[in-house]
Amino acid sequence: MSQSLSRAKKLAFLRLDDEARSLLSAFRPAVEEMIPAILDQFYDHIREDEALGAMFADEAHIAHAREAQARHWMRMFSGSFDDEYFESVARIGKAHCQLGLEPGAYIGGYGLVKQALIGEVLSRVAGGLALNAKVRVEKASRLIQAIDKAISLDMDLAISVYLAEKDNDFSRRLNDLGDQFGEVIAGISQALSQSSAGLSSEAEGLQRNSEGTATQAESAKQGAEEANSNAQAVAAAVEELSASIGEIASQVSDAARVTDDAVSKAANMTGSVGGLNEAAEKVGGIVRLIEEIAEQTNLLALNATIEAARAGEAGKGFAVVAGEVKSLAQQTANATGEIVGYVREIQEATSGVGSQIDDISKAIGQMGQTSNAIASAIEEQTSVTHEISRSVTETSTGVGAVLEAMQSVLAAAEETRRSAGQVTSASDNVRGKAQELDDQSKAFIERIRHADQR
Numbered sequence: 001m002s003q004s005l006s007r008a009k010k011l012a013f014l015r016l017d018d019e020a021r022s023l024l025s026a027f028r029p030a031v032e033e034m035i036p037a038i039l040d041q042f043y044d045h046i047r048e049d050e051a052l053g054a055m056f057a058d059e060a061h062i063a064h065a066r067e068a069q070a071r072h073w074m075r076m077f078s079g080s081f082d083d084e085y086f087e088s089v090a091r092i093g094k095a096h097c098q099l100g101l102e103p104g105a106y107i108g109g110y111g112l113v114k115q116a117l118i119g120e121v122l123s124r125v126a127g128g129l130a131l132n133a134k135v136r137v138e139k140a141s142r143l144i145q146a147i148d149k150a151i152s153l154d155m156d157l158a159i160s161v162y163l164a165e166k167d168n169d170f171s172r173r174l175n176d177l178g179d180q181f182g183e184v185i186a187g188i189s190q191a192l193s194q195s196s197a198g199l200s201s202e203a204e205g206l207q208r209n210s211e212g213t214a215t216q217a218e219s220a221k222q223g224a225e226e227a228n229s230n231a232q233a234v235a236a237a238v239e240e241l242s243a244s245i246g247e248i249a250s251q252v253s254d255a256a257r258v259t260d261d262a263v264s265k266a267a268n269m270t271g272s273v274g275g276l277n278e279a280a281e282k283v284g285g286i287v288r289l290i291e292e293i294a295e296q297t298n299l300l301a302l303n304a305t306i307e308a309a310r311a312g313e314a315g316k317g318f319a320v321v322a323g324e325v326k327s328l329a330q331q332t333a334n335a336t337g338e339i340v341g342y343v344r345e346i347q348e349a350t351s352g353v354g355s356q357i358d359d360i361s362k363a364i365g366q367m368g369q370t371s372n373a374i375a376s377a378i379e380e381q382t383s384v385t386h387e388i389s390r391s392v393t394e395t396s397t398g399v400g401a402v403l404e405a406m407q408s409v410l411a412a413a414e415e416t417r418r419s420a421g422q423v424t425s426a427s428d429n430v431r432g433k434a435q436e437l438d439d440q441s442k443a444f445i446e447r448i449r450h451a452d453q454r
Helices: 003-013 018-048 059-076 083-099 103-127 133-449
Strands: none
Touching: 003 133, 018 059, 018 103, 018 133, 059 083, 059 133, 083 133, 103 133
């Protein structure tokens, strides 16, 4: 239906015929005279209402609206209801929509003007009742009806424009919101898809890393087990070494005791050899005395022999004795010579033995020093062995802890691998949901945009 036919239909429906238009046009001078006071009263009422007054920026804004409304009332009471009138109504409806003026307030304003106009009509009728009252009442009634029709039309048109503008504004805002919502949902969906893709990539990387970690942890576990085995072997070897060192220490201690005893015996032997030397020296002195006695005896025997020879026959027996004595003296001298030789040999042997005993004593002393050094070294070695044993024990304990940690790492790597798989699955699910969200949001926006066509 064209706009002109729609307007004509409205005018016909309200029976705004030529007679009604003529009555409105005839009453226009009265309206022009009355409208300033009516609008003053109307805008005073607007100022008293906080919500309505807030729609106007200042008094200039009110004055502008007042002038536009006055011009519109004059167009309405021209009775022409032409394009200019309908354009004016459209401007008023749009202005009310922009201001946010609800139809109730607009209708209230019309009611105020309508009351004033009807009051004026009734006042004119009352003033001339004496003259052909019936005719004047009928005329006033028709005028009031015409005013009511015109005001009803104006309200209908203005409110229709208001509602249409509201509907258009709502549709625009709904479309804008739909576009914004679509952009937001598309952005969210895209972000979810990107995040899901990134999450899948990260999950794959996490899974690869967890597998690498598991491999490395397994290698580390094997190395730790080997280290633990080696540590146990070292511990056993250290125990054997410690036992061997203890045995060596015991033997060195026994050797030290034997050495000390040997030193003591060598010292005693040195003393004995010294005594033997002294005895030999004494024997030598005795032998020399015997040699002297033998020599003197031999000399006495020689003298006795000479004297026996002088004595002749009387000295023969004495000569025999003297000869025997001489022989004994000679034997004694010979034996003494042999004894002297033996004593010299004994002294020489004793001197050699003493020297050898001194050498043995020195060697035994050095052996004692060496034994002491060995004992000291063994003590240090024992301390070091104990430290090694302690370190090996701690190493074994640490390796045990490493094995436990590696076991935990393996378990964590396995759990990470499972979690990565779950993340990948969740990422695929999120990607699917993101696509579903995008599809559903597009369908929802389309339903919103076509909601007014149902």
